[in-house]
Amino acid sequence: MRIILASSSPRRSELLEMLKISFEKRPSSIDEKNTFYEKPEQIVMGLSFEKAFQIAHLEPDAIVIGSDTIVYLDEVLGKPENKSDAYHMLRKLSGRTHDVYTGIAVICESRKIKRVDYVKTEVVFNELSDAEIQAYIDTGEPLDKAGAYGIQGQGALLVKQIRGDYFSVMGLPLSKLNKIMIDEFRINLLTREGL
Numbered sequence: 001m002r003i004i005l006a007s008s009s010p011r012r013s014e015l016l017e018m019l020k021i022s023f024e025k026r027p028s029s030i031d032e033k034n035t036f037y038e039k040p041e042q043i044v045m046g047l048s049f050e051k052a053f054q055i056a057h058l059e060p061d062a063i064v065i066g067s068d069t070i071v072y073l074d075e076v077l078g079k080p081e082n083k084s085d086a087y088h089m090l091r092k093l094s095g096r097t098h099d100v101y102t103g104i105a106v107i108c109e110s111r112k113i114k115r116v117d118y119v120k121t122e123v124v125f126n127e128l129s130d131a132e133i134q135a136y137i138d139t140g141e142p143l144d145k146a147g148a149y150g151i152q153g154q155g156a157l158l159v160k161q162i163r164g165d166y167f168s169v170m171g172l173p174l175s176k177l178n179k180i181m182i183d184e185f186r187i188n189l190l191t192r193e194g195l
């Protein structure tokens with residue numbers, strides 16, 4: 001079966017490429033700002049579902065994967081609008097523990113399969129000086145990332161500890177995805193059974 005990743009995120013593509021499976025990319029155009037969901041897990045599951053559903057509708061025979069990531073610390077931290085927004089997010093995260101929520105939706109319209117779930121991971125940040133925050137903002141990494149950092153880049157230096165799934169922090173919970181593929185499609189991304 002064709003697998004479609006309903007995402008424009010380069011990280012999500014990289015993670016699927018790492019599994020050496022063939023898939024197509026087809027970004028959705030969901031407006032993530034106007035979401036009416038409130039709790040972090042509802043936000044990431046709702047947006048993951050909307051992203052996958054938009055494409056699944058157009059490609060009813062394919063398995064369509066959608067995902068969404070937010071950082072949560074007292075409030076939702078999405079992608080920063082600008083450098084000053086990034087500064088405030090990183091200042092807030094400094095020396096504290098936050099939760100990263102990543103939703104995953106897997107839909108196949110023709111088989112009437114719609115699964116949505118999420119993974120929560122705790123990330124502990126180092127105490128950051130203003131000079132360190134400025135230097136990190138100058139790397140250019142923060143702007144397209146939830147919480148204004150990327151754990152897979154120079155942002156690794158901000159992180160003291162993580163409790164949970166590294167790949168979900170990066171943008172796609174791979175083990176959870178495989179579990180859904182096995183449960184719903186009898187496809188095992190590791191053994192390649194069913195692919």
Ligand SMILES: Cc1cn([C@H]2C[C@H](O)[C@@H](COP(=O)(O)OP(=O)(O)OP(=O)(O)O)O2)c(=O)[nH]c1=O
Binds near residue numbers: 079144
């Ligand atoms: C916390 C964190 C987020 N991120 C990224 C993953 C996501 O790309 C981004 C969160 O934005 P999302 O809205 O989840 O995804 P996106 O807009 O980039 O892509 P699409 O909606 O088309 O799927 O933040 C990292 O790369 N590393 C990290 O450590």
